[in-house]
Amino acid sequence: RKHLSTQRDSLFEGIRNGDRASLARGITLVESTRRDHQKQARKLVSECIKLDRPRSLRIGLTGTPGVGKSTFIEKFGMMLINMGHRVSVLAVDPSSSRSGGSILGDKTRMQDLSVADGAYVRPSPNSGSLGGVARNTLDSIILTEAAGYDICLVETVGVGQSETMVADMVDMFILLLQPGSGDELQGVKRGIMELADLIIINKADGALEIPAKLTRTEITNALHLMIPRRKSWNPKVVRASAVTGFNLERVWSTIETYFKKLGESGEWDGLRAEQQEKWMWREVTNLLLSRLNRDPETRFFAKSLESDVVSGQLPPGVAAEQIVDQVSVVASEAAAH
Ligand code: GDP
Incomplete structure (x- = not known):
């Protein structure tokens, strides 16, 4: 863990100094689908944005x-x-x-x-x-x-x-x-x-x-x-x-x-502000979906609802709400780990 964070710090320093290899490694981190990489990437991006x-x-x-x-x-x-x-x-x-x-x-x-x-x-x-x-x-x-x-x-x-x-x-x-x-x-x-x-x-x-x-x-x-x-x-x-x-x-x-x-x-300022907000909400949707998808019980539950929806026994909106209600369950389980 210590090793990882030292690596990240040097990555940040490298990027800050305009080192291309560090930038390439940073972007690889950002593009990675591994959760530990994503975590490191978020930290890195937060540091970079603060450079203003x-x-x-x-x-x-x-x-x-x-x-x-x-x-x-x-x-x-x-x-x-x-x-x-x-x-x-x-x-x-x-x-x-x-x-x-x-x-x-x-x-x-x-x-x-x-x-x-x-x-x-x-x-x-x-x-x-x-x-x-x-x-x-x-x-x-x-x-x-x-x-x-x-x-x-x-x-x-x-x-x-x-x-x-x-x-x-x-x-x-x-x-x-x-x-x-x-x-x-x-x-x-x-x-x-x-x-x-x-x-x-x-x-x-x-x-x-x-x-x-x-x-x-x-x-x-x-x-x-x-x-x-x-x-x-x-x-x-x-x-x-x-x-x-x-x-x-x-x-x-x-x-x-x-x-x-x-x-x-002033349109440029407005544009950036609007985009930032939009991407935040897009990311909320993405994160919620991937959390729900990652949880095996939710997946199982959703599958059974899906077949009820397909056969016409359950309205899609009702099923969707039941799936989304799983969010709090998934979140509390994530917190417990
Ligand atoms: P891309 O697929 O959009 O990236 O297109 P490319 O840059 O690979 O170009 C496709 C083809 O169009 C190549 O054969 C280029 O040489 C040619 N090409 C690109 N720009 C121009 C231009 O300004 N004039 C002419 N005549 N050909 C061009």
């Missing part, structure tokens, strides 16, 4: 596979580093829990950025549920901030559920599209578009230059029909090329303006 670092820019970035996310992050990240920023890249990968494979953040991507001094690129976690991964990401963000990273990019694949979660933990949400993706404006894509503060039409180079202009117009028109998410900002559409570097400075100046406006209006 200057507020970093938390930026979410999404787009379907192939749109150029990693190419963009590599190029844009290097530009930011050369400007003197310290950039961390985290990934929320909805594919990893199902297929075991990972679309995001693998080490061969972002070759320059992942070895650059001013950057920390985290390969995406490959276990745990989507909720778990996203939940841990907020803690991981806090650790990277404690390590002195002032810009945190959170990357995710544009396939649905994970976007909403990422949008709930970042200050700004960026959607990458490619020329000719005007038809993506329906369904899920539309939902994601509504979350975006900035839409980048990537690959605006070579033969795609003209189509990129058309797509920009289409997207801009579509945005006019949507209700803006922020009071102090209307979403912007910018063409860019991750390959040639076209407009990357424009992207950055747009991001800077965004944060200036949100800061001045």
Whole structure:
């Protein structure tokens, strides 16, 4: 036990001093599903949050596979580093829990950025549920901030559920599209578009230059029909090329303006406060569920209720209440141990 706490203290010191290996170990702890690790992780994150670092820019970035996310992050990240920023890249990968494979953040991507001094690129976690991964990401963000990273990019694949979660933990949400993706404006894509503060039409180079202009117009028109998410900002559409570097400075100046406006209006403060509260309640739900699930008697009890519900003998709401009533039983047993 003593050994463990000494280890944790040195981990905290390491992170505080910006040591990348310590940061990596800290995030591994945060991502672990082992209960003792989770306990240590909570302590570590609590210490890190107390450091009260200057507020970093938390930026979410999404787009379907192939749109150029990693190419963009590599190029844009290097530009930011050369400007003197310290950039961390985290990934929320909805594919990893199902297929075991990972679309995001693998080490061969972002070759320059992942070895650059001013950057920390985290390969995406490959276990745990989507909720778990996203939940841990907020803690991981806090650790990277404690390590002195002032810009945190959170990357995710544009396939649905994970976007909403990422949008709930970042200050700004960026959607990458490619020329000719005007038809993506329906369904899920539309939902994601509504979350975006900035839409980048990537690959605006070579033969795609003209189509990129058309797509920009289409997207801009579509945005006019949507209700803006922020009071102090209307979403912007910018063409860019991750390959040639076209407009990357424009992207950055747009991001800077965004944060200036949100800061001045007080909306940024409000956003952070709201998110913190939301994540607390999300975590309450998660913890309650996992406690109930861990308790063998509750599980057994729930199974029998479940069959009554399935056969139509018991209303679902009544069964749910009976299961939730087990919480006090589980809690008092936990206290006794
Ligand atoms: P991701 O799956 O979203 O991470 O996409 P990648 O970054 O792996 O890029 C997918 C493909 O698009 C690669 O072949 C890239 O070289 C190419 N690509 C990415 N950005 C650009 C760009 O700005 N212009 C052009 N022409 N190709 C690009």
